[in-house]
Amino acid sequence: xxxxxxxxxxxxxVTALAMFGFGFALVPLYDVFCDLTGLNGKxxxxxxxxxxxxxxxxxxxxxxxxxxxxxxxPWVFKPEVRxxxxxxxxxxxxxxxxxxxxxxxxxxQAVPSVSPGQAALxxxxxxxFCFTQxxxxxxKNMLMPxxxxxxxxxxxQFSTITLSYTLYDVTSAWTGDTAASSQLGE
Amino acid sequence: MSAVVTDHEHEHHDHKPSGIKRWLYTTNHKDxxxxxxxxxxxxxxxxxAMAMVIRAELFQPGMxxxxxxxxxxxxxxxxxxxVFGAVMPAxxxxxxxxxxxxxxxxxxxxPRMNNWSFWILPFAFLIxxxxxxxxxxxxxxxxxxxxxxxxxxSGDSTALFVFSVHIMGISSIMGAINVIVTIFNLxxxxxxxxxxxxxxxxxxxxxxxxxxxxxxxAGVVTMVLTDKYFGTSxxxxxxxxxxxxxQHIFWFxxxxxxxxxxxxxxxxxxxxVPTFARKPLFGYASMVYATSSIALLSFLVWAHHMFTTGxxxxxxxxxxxxxxxxxxxxxxxxxxxxxxMWRGAMTFEVPMMFALxxxxxxxxxxxxxxxxxxxxxxxxxxxTYFVVAHFHYxxxxxxxxxxxxxxxxxxxxxxxxxxxEKLGQWHxxxxxxxxxxxFFPMHFVGLAGMPRRIPDYALQFADFNAFISIGGFLFGAxxxxxxxxxxxxxxxxxxxxxxxxxxxxGLEWEVPSPAPYHTFETPPVIK
Numbered sequence: 210x211x212x213x214x215x216x217x218x219x220x221x222x223v224t225a226l227a228m229f230g231f232g233f234a235l236v237p238l239y240d241v242f243c244d245l246t247g248l249n250g251k252x253x254x255x256x257x258x259x260x261x262x263x264x265x266x267x268x269x270x271x272x273x274x275x276x277x278x279x280x281x282x283p284w285v286f287k288p289e290v291r292x293x294x295x296x297x298x299x300x301x302x303x304x305x306x307x308x309x310x311x312x313x314x315x316x317x318q319a320v321p322s323v324s325p326g327q328a329a330l331x332x333x334x335x336x337x338f339c340f341t342q343x344x345x346x347x348x349k350n351m352l353m354p355x356x357x358x359x360x361x362x363x364x365x366q367f368s369t370i371t372l373s374y375t376l377y378d379v380t381s382a383w384t385g386d387t388a389a390s391s392q393l394g395e
Numbered sequence: 396m397s398a399v400v401t402d403h404e405h406e407h408h409d410h411k412p413s414g415i416k417r418w419l420y421t422t423n424h425k426d427x428x429x430x431x432x433x434x435x436x437x438x439x440x441x442x443x444a445m446a447m448v449i450r451a452e453l454f455q456p457g458m459x460x461x462x463x464x465x466x467x468x469x470x471x472x473x474x475x476x477x478v479f480g481a482v483m484p485a486x487x488x489x490x491x492x493x494x495x496x497x498x499x500x501x502x503x504x505x506p507r508m509n510n511w512s513f514w515i516l517p518f519a520f521l522i523x524x525x526x527x528x529x530x531x532x533x534x535x536x537x538x539x540x541x542x543x544x545x546x547x548x549s550g551d552s553t554a555l556f557v558f559s560v561h562i563m564g565i566s567s568i569m570g571a572i573n574v575i576v577t578i579f580n581l582x583x584x585x586x587x588x589x590x591x592x593x594x595x596x597x598x599x600x601x602x603x604x605x606x607x608x609x610x611x612x613a614g615v616v617t618m619v620l621t622d623k624y625f626g627t628s629x630x631x632x633x634x635x636x637x638x639x640x641x642q643h644i645f646w647f648x649x650x651x652x653x654x655x656x657x658x659x660x661x662x663x664x665x666x667x668v669p670t671f672a673r674k675p676l677f678g679y680a681s682m683v684y685a686t687s688s689i690a691l692l693s694f695l696v697w698a699h700h701m702f703t704t705g706x707x708x709x710x711x712x713x714x715x716x717x718x719x720x721x722x723x724x725x726x727x728x729x730x731x732x733x734x735x736m737w738r739g740a741m742t743f744e745v746p747m748m749f750a751l752x753x754x755x756x757x758x759x760x761x762x763x764x765x766x767x768x769x770x771x772x773x774x775x776x777x778x779t780y781f782v783v784a785h786f787h788y789x790x791x792x793x794x795x796x797x798x799x800x801x802x803x804x805x806x807x808x809x810x811x812x813x814x815x816e817k818l819g820q821w822h823x824x825x826x827x828x829x830x831x832x833x834f835f836p837m838h839f840v841g842l843a844g845m846p847r848r849i850p851d852y853a854l855q856f857a858d859f860n861a862f863i864s865i866g867g868f869l870f871g872a873x874x875x876x877x878x879x880x881x882x883x884x885x886x887x888x889x890x891x892x893x894x895x896x897x898x899x900x901g902l903e904w905e906v907p908s909p910a911p912y913h914t915f916e917t918p919p920v921i922k
Contacts, residue, residue: 214504214576221572225610232614232644236629239640279633320632326707377633382626 252321256340257333257358264298265361272359275373276305276319282378283311284345286319289352297361300335305374307343308350317343318379319353324371331360332370342379411912419514422506423912424491427513429809431488432802434516436878438480439795441524443871445473450867452850453860466850467535468527474538478656479563480520482790485798486659487512487570490598493805494574496903496910497592499583499919504576512569519562526552526559537848539649542630542641546622557620564613571605574598583902585921589680592901596683597662600690604651604658607694612648615641639704646697654693656790658686660757660797661728664750666901667804668732671747672739673898678731685724692721702773711770718768722761729758744896745819749800752827753793760788763838778848781841787834799826799877806881807895811909812888818880825873832866 272295274288285308295301309315319339323329334340338353345351359370411417411426418430448469452460461469491509495502503509527533534556536544545553578599582591591599618641621627628634630641661682669676676682698706698714706714732754741747763785767776776782799822806814840859845852852860891908902921906914 211504214580217576217579218505218572221575221606225568225572225606227610228607229610229614232611232647233618235611235644235647236618236640239637239643318633320635326705375632379633382634 252323252329252332252334256337257335263361264296266296268297268361269294270297270359270363270367271369273369273371274303274305275371276376277374278317278376279378282315282317282376284309284315284317284376284378285350286317286374286376295359297359297363300356300358303355303357304352305338305355306350307345307353307376309345309347312347314344314346314380315378316380316382317345317376319343319374319376322373322375324373325367328363328367328370331363331367332372333358333360339374420510422502422510424495424503424506424509425809425910425912427503427509428488428490428492430513431484431491431516434513435481435485435488435798436881438476438484438520440874442473442476442481443874445469445476446867447871449473450864453852454864455861456852456854456857458851461850463850464532464535467537467848468533470848471534471537471540472523472527475523475534475560476520477790478538478652479560479567480516482656482794482798483567484516486598486601486656486794487567489594489659489663489798489801489805490570490574492809493903494577494595494598495581496906496914497595497901498578498581498586499902499915499921500577500581501913501916501918503573504581505573508569509573512566512573515562516566519559519566522555522562523559526555529555539645540616540619541645542619542622542638545619546630549623553623554620557616560616561613564609567605567609571602571609574602575606578602583915583918583921589683590921592662593665593676593679593682593686594659594662597658597665597686600686601655601658604655604690604693608648608651608655611644612652615644615648618644639701642701642704643698646700647694649700650697651690651693653786653789654689656794657757658689660753660794661686663797663801663804664732664753665728667746667750667800668735668754670804670896670898670900671744671750672736672741674735674739675900676731677734677737678727681727682731685727688724689721692717692724696721699768699773702770703777715768715770719765722765725761729754742897744803745814745816745823746800746804748820748823748827749796749803752823753796753800756788756792756796756830760785760790760793763788776841778846779841780837780845780847783847784834784837784841787837791834792830796826802877802881804896805903806884807891808903808908808910810884810888811891811907812884813891813895814880814884814888818876818883822873822876822880825876826870829866829869829873833863833870834866836863836866 271292273292274290276286276288278284278286285306287306289304289306293301293303307317321337321339323332334355334357336354336356338355343351343353411423412420418426421427421430446469448461449466452458452466491503494500523533529550529552531550531552533552534540534545534549536549540556545556578591578595618627618629622629622631622636628636630636630638632638665676665682695717696714698710699718702711702714743751763781767773767782767785803814803819836859840852840856840863841847843856845856893907894904895908896904902915902919903910905919
C-alpha cells in the first residue's frame with residue numbers, strides 16, 4: 210500500500226469497527242431510551258419504594274390484568290381477577306395463579322408490558338414475581354403476588370391501564386445457572 | 396535477483412497473465428470492474444429465476460407448484476441476491492471501472508484489497524445458495540430476517556445465512572474504503588471537489604453510507620447468530636430482550652441501505668442526461684448538496700418501516716416528517732434533470748431512453764413512498780403488495796434501469812465497439828412495457844389488501860395476479876435481449892471513437908476506446 214493511503218485507510222477501517230460496536234451499543238441505548246421515556250410499555254425491572262405518595266381518592270383508575278403463557282410454556286397462568294378499580298397512590302396486592310400440569314419441574318420468567326406505553330412510567334411495583342425466576346415442581350400450583358400502586362402523577366388522559374404478563378419457560382437456562390453456581394460453590 | 400525483479404515489474408506493467416490466473420490475481424481496476432459487473436449479471440439472473448418461481452406460483456390462486464416453505468425461501472433469497480448480489484456489486488463494478496478514469500487516477504488506491512473484496516463475494520453467495528439444498532431448506536424469514544422468525548423459528552441453515560451476510564458486508568466495506576481513499580488521494584491535479592463528475596460525488600457519499608451502516612448489519616446478524624445458537628437474548632423477551640429492538644437495529648442499517656442502492660443511480664443519470672441533451676448539467680452544486688442531504692436524512696427515518704409496531708404518536712410524527720423531508724432534495728434532483736433537458740438538442744439512444752424511463756418511473760416510486768410515509772395511511776398499506784410495488788419501482792425501474800443505462804452508455808468505452816442500437820431499443824421497449832405490466836397493478840392489489848410474502852391469495856385478486864405474472868415472465872425474457880446485446884458488443888461491431896457520444900464530456904472520453912489496460916499513468920491536467 211502506498212504510504213500516503215495509510216492514514217486515511219486506517220481511519221476508515223477504525224470507523225467501520227466503531228460502527229460495528231455502535232450496533233451493539235444500540236442494545237443498551239434502546240433500553241435506556243425506553244426507561245427514560247416509558248415508550249414501549251416497559252415497567253421498571255426492580256422494586257419501587259413502598260412509601261407511596263398521597264392517595265388521590267378523587268380519581269379512579271381501572272387496572273386490567275392479562276396473563277398469558279408463551280406457546281412453549283405448559284403452565285396454567287392467570288390473574289385472580291381480570292380487572293380492579295384503584296385510587297392513585299393506593300397500594301394493592303394482586304395474586305396470579307400458576308399451575309404446572311406436567312410431571313417435571315419447570316422454571317418460568319414473566320415479562321411485563323403496560324399499555325398504553327406512556328402509562329408505564331406511572332405504574333410502580335413494590336413487589337413482583339416477575340423480578341425473579343419462578344420455580345414450580347410438576348403437578349404443583351402456587352399463588353404469585355404482585356404489589357403495586359399507580360402514581361398520582363398519572364396524566365389525566367389515562368383512565369385505564371392494562372398490565373400484561375407473558376410467561377416464558379426458561380428451565381434450560383436456569384439449570385445452566387445452577388450448574389455454574391454449584392461449581393462455584395465447590 | 397535484480398533481474399527477476401525487473402522482469403516481474405516489466406510483466407506487471409505491460410502484460411497481463413493469461414487464462415484464469417489473470418482474473419484470480421488481477422489488481423487492475425478495469426479487470427475487477429468487469430468481474431463485478433459479470434458477477435452482478437449472473438446474480439441478476441439467478442435472483443430473477445427465483446422471481447419467476449414466485450410469479451409462477453402466484454399466477455393462479457391456490458397452491459400450484461411449490462410448497463409454502465419453499466415459496467418463502469424464494470422471496471427471501473430473491474431479495475438478498477438482488478440487493479447484495481446484483482445491485483450493489485453492479486454499482487461497485489461501475490465504480491471500479493469509471494471512478495479512476497473519471498478523476499484521472501491510474502488505478503484504485505488499494506488494488507490488492509480490491510482483488511480481495513471481489514473474490515470473497517462469489518463464496519458468500521455460494522454459501523447462501525447452497526443453504527437452499529440443506530435439509531429444512533435455506534433462509535425463509537424474508538430478506539429483513541425479523542426476529543423471532545430468524546431466531547426462534549428459523550431452520551438449521553441460519554448460520555450459513557449469517558456467515559454469508561458477514562462476507563458480503565466485509566466485501567462492501569473494503570470496496571467502500573477503496574473508493575473513498577481513491578477519491579481523496581488520487582484525483583488528478585486540478586480536479587477540485589466541485590469539478591468531480593456527479594457519478595464520483597454520489598459514489599463518495601454512498602461509500603460513506605456503506606462504512607457507517609454495513610458494520611451495523613454485521614452486528615445485527617451476529618446478534619441473531621448468538622440468540623439462535625449461543626443462548627443470548629438480544630431479541631428474546633423471555634431473557635429480557637426485545638424483538639422490536641431487532642427492527643430498530645436492522646432498519647438503522649436498512650434505510651441508509653436503500654439510498655446506497657439509489658445514490659449511484661442519481662450519479663449515472665446525471666452523467667447521461669447532459670450527454671444526450673447536449674447541455675451541461677443544470678444545478679451541479681445543488682445536485683451535490685441534495686445528495687449529501689439525502690444521505691444525512693437517511694439516518695433519521697428508519698422507523699417509518701415500523702409504524703405498526705405500536706409506536707407513540709410523537710415518534711410516528713417525527714419519522715413521518717423526516718421521511719417527507721427527503722422528498723425535497725429528491726425533487727431538486729428531478730427538477731435539475733428536467734431543466735437540463737429543457738431546450739436541449741436531445742437524441743434518444745438506448746442509454747438516454749433508460750435514463751428517461753428512470754426519471755419518470757423512479758419518481759412514481761418516490762410518490763408511492765410518500766404515500767407510505769403518511770403514518771395513518773401506512774397502517775392500511777403496511778405489508779401489502781403496495782409496498783412491493785413501491786420498492787420495485789425504485790429498485791427495478793430505479794436502480795436496475797440506471798445500471799442498464801450505464802452499461803449501454805459506457806459499453807463502447809469498455810469494449811471498443813458500438814452496441815447494436817436496434818437490439819438495444821428492442822430491449823428498452825420490451826423492458827419498459829413489461830416492467831409496468833409487472834409492477835403497476837401491484838399498487839391496486841396492494842391497496843385492495845393483498846398481503847405480501849404469502850404464496851396464496853383471495854380469489855378477487857386472480858385476474859390481476861395472472862396479468863402481473865405475465866408481465867413478470869415478459870420482463871425476465873426481455874433481459875435475455877440485454878445479454879444478446881452484451882455478447883454481440885463484446886465480440887465485435889462498429890468501431891467506437893474515443894468520445895463515443897457527440898455530447899459526452901469528461902476524462903473517461905479522452906482515452907481511446909476500448910480503454911487501454913492502464914490509463915492515466917501520468918495524471919492529466921485539468922483546466
